[in-house]
Amino acid sequence: MATFLFVVPPLTGHINPLLPVAEDLAKKGHFVAWAGHTEVVSQHIPASQPCFPLPSNESTFVDENWHKVRGLESVKFFYEYFCLPMALRCLAPLEKIVDELNPDVIFCDHQMIAGALVARKKEIPWVSSVTTTASILKLLDVIDNWLADKLADLQKAYGMKQIVERPDFSDYGCVVFSSQALIGQDKEYFDAPYHFVGPAINQRRKPTDFPWEKLEDNKRKILISLGTVNRDRCTRFYDIMIEALKDEDVQVIMVAPENYEAEIPDNFIVQSRVPQLELLSHVNLVVSHAGHNTVCETLSHAKPLVVSPIRDDQSVIARQVVDAGAGLSLRFGKVSVAKAKQTIFSVLDDPSYLLAAARIQRSFEPLQGSKQAALVLESLLDPSQERVYANG
Amino acid sequence: MSEHLDTIVSLIRQAVNEDWIDEFEITAETSFNNDLELESIEFVAIAEKIQQHYGTDINFIEWLGTLSLDEMIELNVGQLAEFVEQHMAYV
CATH class of the missing domain: 3.40.50.2000 (Glycogen Phosphorylase B;)
Known part of the structure; x- marks a missing residue:
């Protein structure tokens, strides 16, 4: 010992x-x-x-x-x-x-x-x-x-x-x-x-309530999570996401600040905390700030990303995702409704991003x-x- | 100065090539880090385009290498134009 x-x-x-x-x-x-x-x-x-x-x-x-x-x-x-x-x-x-x-x-x-x-x-x-x-x-x-x-x-x-x-x-x-x-x-x-x-993924996390019964099997699902430090930074990004996805045939799980006030569309589930690891098995795409752990966890589940880096190391990690072909990036402070919609559906509709994410997943497995x-x-x-x- | 400023602004718009940049007002005071939200690697790509545009008459990339970290963080479009202006005056 x-x-x-x-x-x-x-x-x-x-x-x-x-x-x-x-x-x-x-x-x-x-x-x-x-x-x-x-x-x-x-x-x-x-x-x-x-x-x-x-x-x-x-x-x-x-x-x-x-x-x-x-x-x-x-x-x-x-x-x-x-x-x-x-x-x-x-x-x-x-x-x-x-x-x-x-x-x-x-x-x-x-x-x-x-x-x-x-x-x-x-x-x-x-x-x-x-x-x-x-x-x-x-x-x-x-x-x-x-x-x-x-x-x-x-x-x-x-x-x-x-x-x-x-x-x-x-x-x-x-x-x-x-x-x-x-x-x-x-x-x-x-x-x-x-x-x-x-990645070393911590499986023992505190349980977080989530309305699992609301997830619809026949719809593609998007998780939007910017991480706790960035989450409360500005609500513009969330407003854009709602505007871009509210009329689309997708279900969106969005992690937003507790005090986030907006009219929540029927196809959105908005919470300040979500059981992210469990949700990753259910979603088709993750929109993320490109924090290292979120990116690695998402790719471990072979899911593609739309990355929107803000600070620190995030732009470097975001570029890794894009260069690996496992996603596309959005400029956090400049994103428009049209650009958000176009980028998200480019990744959702093109299986090459999914294949690249699966390639990264396979690279993780033997390690x-x-x-x-x-x-x-x-x-x-x-x-x-x-x-x-x-x-x- | 304004001629070089216009050229540089146009090179920036071409390099970024995203929807927001067309309507985004770029002035001499516009900073690369905070206002344009350009990542270092994107800035380097723009710098290379500017160097290409002006050719070997100016040592633009070399000048960027002499800037301190704070100067790089604060760097704005006008400073680039000013460097070109000053240097072209001696050519």
Whole structure:
């Protein structure tokens, strides 16, 4: 039995894929503990796995501006005001946790950089958890160089002897919850030992009420879900969707903010939360903001997408979907009723998108997601053993 | 300046080629990130078109490479036109 420490940021999308990995290790008799913002992490993890608290991320500036930035600006904002200050704040408390727990292996989210630096300083074997493949791809020199400078400053501030370009990626291995078939073959990666394990889908979610009896067997169904952070951003997108689809012979399940006020057409089911994973088996198409988890879950069900990215990594993931042939994209703030209708029916009516989604599904299957991630982590326990490599 | 601005606006409209862009007012102050909602990769494609249009007389792509991250985020159509204007003046 070994002790694994999972270090995560207070972001549900980064915690979810790690839950089945922790479960798999626990089943094999290992002890899994977490370090993170307890109020977020403890909502997700089982009672048998303790969570060591890291200082919370209180910033009214971030809360107020998080929703306002888009595109390249949102990438800078994310690191400058969220990720890097969080790393600085968490370094000392995390060092203390690691000293007390003495884990055999640390599994550290790639955007929880304190974990990476502490593991390196304490010389504990560690693996990076990459929950969005936008991070491992080179984007533009201007942003890649800016980030490298900021990461160098952080390493200097922590007194690291060796400054590396990307301290968030471990030399021991980086578990990437996707496949190269989705990422695309012609992409330029940062240099690191990647293990492409495919999506790790957390099957144990809190039950959410849904009027299943309202789903009509003989109608094609569309799920519209923009993810919680983007959901409340602006209601224009939802208004457009209603206008575009209200008179069509389809059934639409739309996740909208609780306070969303509109006349809901008969062929729409609008809720603020839905059982997304269960719904994926029933729908023909998903309209999404191109969050990494939603995209991977949708493609795991071999369903095509219409993607409408807003911020952070979403435009990179959206492009992966389009390049893979598994969907089309809509420009979030500019979409018109006519364009929405045309794009959605282009994907619904053309089976080539479905076939491409099925191709990505097949690329995920042999990679075994959380099981393979757990094997990668275990392979670090015995250095004499050959490392496990997964090549999606 | 306005001649180059018109050319650049027209190149942007052609490159984006979506329904909204025809009616979207593009001025010198229109920013690529916030107003046009262009992703980095789309902006690069437009930059290449502008470079192609003006040919080797100007080092447009090279100039973009010298901008800081903040300058890239704030970059607007007028700044592109201004660069072309200034550079063409010396040719």
